[in-house]
Amino acid sequence: MSxxxxxxxxxxxxxxxxxxxxxxxxxxxxxxLNRLQPGDVLELLTTxxxxxxxxxxxxxxxxxxxxxxxxxxxTQTFWVQKGGTA
Amino acid sequence: xxTTARSALxxxxxxxxxxxxxxxxxxxxxxxxxxxxxxxxxxxxxxLYLKLEWLNPFGSIKDRAAAxxxxxxxxxxxxxxxxxxxxxxxxxxxxxxxxxxxxGTRLTxxxxxxxxxxxxxxxxxxxxxxxxxxxxxxxxxxPRDGAIALARSLAASEGGERYVMTNQYExxxxxxxxxxxxxxxxxRQTEGQVRYFFAGFGTCGTITGVGxxxxxQDPTIEVVxxxxxxxxxxPGLKSFAEAKEPGILDRRVVDHVIRVDxxxxxxxxxxxxxxxxxxxxPSTGAIAHxxxxxxxxxxxxxxGVSPDGGQKYTSFFDELLGDEGLPAF
Numbered sequence: 040m041s042x043x044x045x046x047x048x049x050x051x052x053x054x055x056x057x058x059x060x061x062x063x064x065x066x067x068x069x070x071x072l073n074r075l076q077p078g079d080v081l082e083l084l085t086t087x088x089x090x091x092x093x094x095x096x097x098x099x100x101x102x103x104x105x106x107x108x109x110x111x112x113x114t115q116t117f118w119v120q121k122g123g124t125a
Numbered sequence: 126x127x128t129t130a131r132s133a134l135x136x137x138x139x140x141x142x143x144x145x146x147x148x149x150x151x152x153x154x155x156x157x158x159x160x161x162x163x164x165x166x167x168x169x170x171x172x173l174y175l176k177l178e179w180l181n182p183f184g185s186i187k188d189r190a191a192a193x194x195x196x197x198x199x200x201x202x203x204x205x206x207x208x209x210x211x212x213x214x215x216x217x218x219x220x221x222x223x224x225x226x227x228x229g230t231r232l233t234x235x236x237x238x239x240x241x242x243x244x245x246x247x248x249x250x251x252x253x254x255x256x257x258x259x260x261x262x263x264x265x266x267x268p269r270d271g272a273i274a275l276a277r278s279l280a281a282s283e284g285g286e287r288y289v290m291t292n293q294y295e296x297x298x299x300x301x302x303x304x305x306x307x308x309x310x311x312x313r314q315t316e317g318q319v320r321y322f323f324a325g326f327g328t329c330g331t332i333t334g335v336g337x338x339x340x341x342q343d344p345t346i347e348v349v350x351x352x353x354x355x356x357x358x359x360p361g362l363k364s365f366a367e368a369k370e371p372g373i374l375d376r377r378v379v380d381h382v383i384r385v386d387x388x389x390x391x392x393x394x395x396x397x398x399x400x401x402x403x404x405x406x407p408s409t410g411a412i413a414h415x416x417x418x419x420x421x422x423x424x425x426x427x428x429g430v431s432p433d434g435g436q437k438y439t440s441f442f443d444e445l446l447g448d449e450g451l452p453a454f
Contacts, residue, residue, distance in 0.1 A: 058282060060278040060282050061263070062271070062274055062275055063278045063279060065263065066258055066275055092265045096264035099264075100264045
């Protein structure tokens with residue numbers, strides 16, 4: 040079975056943290072992930088370059104799965120799945 | 126500081142009517158009380174008076190710094206169209222939230238985890254938004270003081286247009302509040318007899334402002350700082366083994382640092398309740414315990430800060446008590 044591509048990802052909730060400086064995106068992502076159900080996917084938009092380190096570390100620390108990262112136009116988009124797979 | 130003309134009845138607070146809660150903020154002519162504690166102090170030690178800051182209008186010593194910091198921001202026009210943000214273990218935030226409401230703005234508080242629910246509920250009652258965060262919020266390098274980092278990032282985000290941070294850990298107005306009010310009050314209330322001053326390490330506004338004022342009056346007055354242990358559960362106090370030293374701390378005015386464990390601090394808090402009738406928070410227990418220990422073999426008049434009251438810590442005290450005070454049958 041092939042790996043899912045980013046376009047296959049079904050986003051549960053989108054959090055727009057563009058313009059916010061770290062650690063704000065980490066904090067807000069944590070709050071949203073706390074209320075999501077296992078298997079749900081958070082789409083997170085950021086502009087602070089620090090997020091490229093912080094968000095993968097946050098996912099690792101919490102035991103979530105980072106499905107993908109996309110960079111472009113000064114915005115980074117992260118897809119984080121709560122608690123691994125559904 | 127916010128002032129308006131007081132009533133014609135003069136400066137006797139017992140006779141005065143107040144048109145605004147802010148007029149109850151303490152100052153040199155209307156000091157918070159000093160009350161002697163005898164029963165918990167060992168014989169032959171210091172004559173300790175506690176300065177009961179929980180009788181201030183918003184319930185703690187932080188009323189002073191909050192009023193000074195906010196007044197300064199308002200006077201400079203820095204609050205126009207903005208909301209306030211502050212990192213606080215609760216007391217500064219409670220005073221700021223009340224003062225912000227009176228000034229027609231609102232407050233977002235970043236609060237470290239481990240703060241009793243009572244404080245968080247009071248803040249929400251005052252219309253503040255409460256963001257609780259662990260100290261190790263940043264997952265990459267785990268810097269300490271996550272609440273402070275979060276408040277700073279809020280203030281700096283969105284081009285700095287939405288929030289203004291009072292920044293009690295770096296704001297000289299925090300020191301000035303104590304240099305101009307708490308320090309002179311103690312000097313006058315003790316008629317210049319104070320020999321020792323005890324206060325906790327926290328934002329360090331109190332110890333720096335009071336210490337500086339008292340030492341200017343008499344350089345032989347000894348200033349004693351109380352520092353909790355790493356991982357402590359004494360809200361409002363800071364251990365600099367785990368937290369960054371605030372920029373406003375002036376160590377030149379601190380003669381001694383006493384480290385206090387949670388257990389004796391809470392045990393002493395219970396003694397203050399039961400032997401002195403003082404309904405105080407755990408930081409008062411830590412400070413008074415340190416004064417009792419330090420005072421052995423020393424003489425003279427000592428003043429210790431009682432930063433806040435016990436009502437905001439009932440959930441902590443419930444754990445401390447266990448089954449104590451419940452029917453045994």
